[in-house]
Amino acid sequence: MRVTRMCRIAAYSGPTIPLENIIVCPSHSLLDQSQHAAEAKLAVNGDGFGIAWYDIGETPGLYRDVLPAWSDGNLTSLCRMVRSRLFLAHVRASTVGETSRQNCHPFSYGRWSFCHNGQVPHFSAIRRRMEAALTDELYAARCGSTDSEMIFLTLLANGLDADPAQAMECTLDQIGQGERAVKVTCVFSDGQTLYGFRYASTGTAPTLYASDILDNGGRALASEPLCGVAGRWTEIPENTVVKLSDAGVCTVRQAA
Numbered sequence: 693m694r695v696t697r698m699c700r701i702a703a704y705s706g707p708t709i710p711l712e713n714i715i716v717c718p719s720h721s722l723l724d725q726s727q728h729a730a731e732a733k734l735a736v737n738g739d740g741f742g743i744a745w746y747d748i749g750e751t752p753g754l755y756r757d758v759l760p761a762w763s764d765g766n767l768t769s770l771c772r773m774v775r776s777r778l779f780l781a782h783v784r785a786s787t788v789g790e791t792s793r794q795n796c797h798p799f800s801y802g803r804w805s806f807c808h809n810g811q812v813p814h815f816s817a818i819r820r821r822m823e824a825a826l827t828d829e830l831y832a833a834r835c836g837s838t839d840s841e842m843i844f845l846t847l848l849a850n851g852l853d854a855d856p857a858q859a860m861e862c863t864l865d866q867i868g869q870g871e872r873a874v875k876v877t878c879v880f881s882d883g884q885t886l887y888g889f890r891y892a893s894t895g896t897a898p899t900l901y902a903s904d905i906l907d908n909g910g911r912a913l914a915s916e917p918l919c920g921v922a923g924r925w926t927e928i929p930e931n932t933v934v935k936l937s938d939a940g941v942c943t944v945r946q947a948a
Contacts, residue, residue: 705886706910712771718918726783740796744805745779756796794836808840814870815839857933901925
């Protein structure tokens with residue numbers, strides 16, 4: 693039987709901090725989750741990693757590689773020296789698309805960045821139709837071969853800038869129902885607001901949690917609690933687009 697592999701995500705919004713405060717230093721950091729995931733089918737996520745971070749200007753910086761996160765000697769140094777008020781990070785366990793830099797998350801377009809954990813099992817059957825629905829500009833921006841990047845570009849085509857929840861609903865309608873469960877857990881941002889979403893057509897969506905206020909005054913979203921203590925984190929509800937604010941997790945509205 694084929695095992696569905698699941699990626700891990702961590703993201704932050706708040707006062708400017710070094711990236712290492714989320715990605716490296718916590719007891720169950722994203723770097724730790726790359727080898728010791730506790731809430732995924734496989735504990736190891738070694739098919740590449742990436743970070744998107746915001747600082748000056750609207751568009752994010754992007755660093756991605758095909759190495760396992762624990763094997764990149766530059767990652768801990770980069771995370772120690774780079775500081776950001778909002779960033780997304782991802783370690784990949786591939787389901788669709790070969791291991792290549794173009795297929796590593798986060799994906800970015802303009803001011804938006806996007807990470808995905810999950811799978812569209814029937815992607816090969818709908819890929820051509822979904823590509824045809826993109827604008828010429830968005831089609832030209834497609835660099836990889838993953839279902840994840842296609843979800844991101846389709847969200848943009850469906851009005852992500854104007855209404856994230858409506859864009860998500862339209863995108864799920866385009867994906868449709870396959871013979872096996874569609875699973876979409878994602879984190880995305882326009883550089884100002886950090887959004888999260890969980891969905892499964894059947895069964896349970898891949899995990900996503902929101903933190904309480906962290907020591908530095910910010911908040912985080914993560915596939916698994918970064919401190920390893922679930923009681924300090926709130927599970928994101930399924931089928932609802934949420935955003936982080938100073939007050940905590942705020943519902944945008946139900947999207948599916």
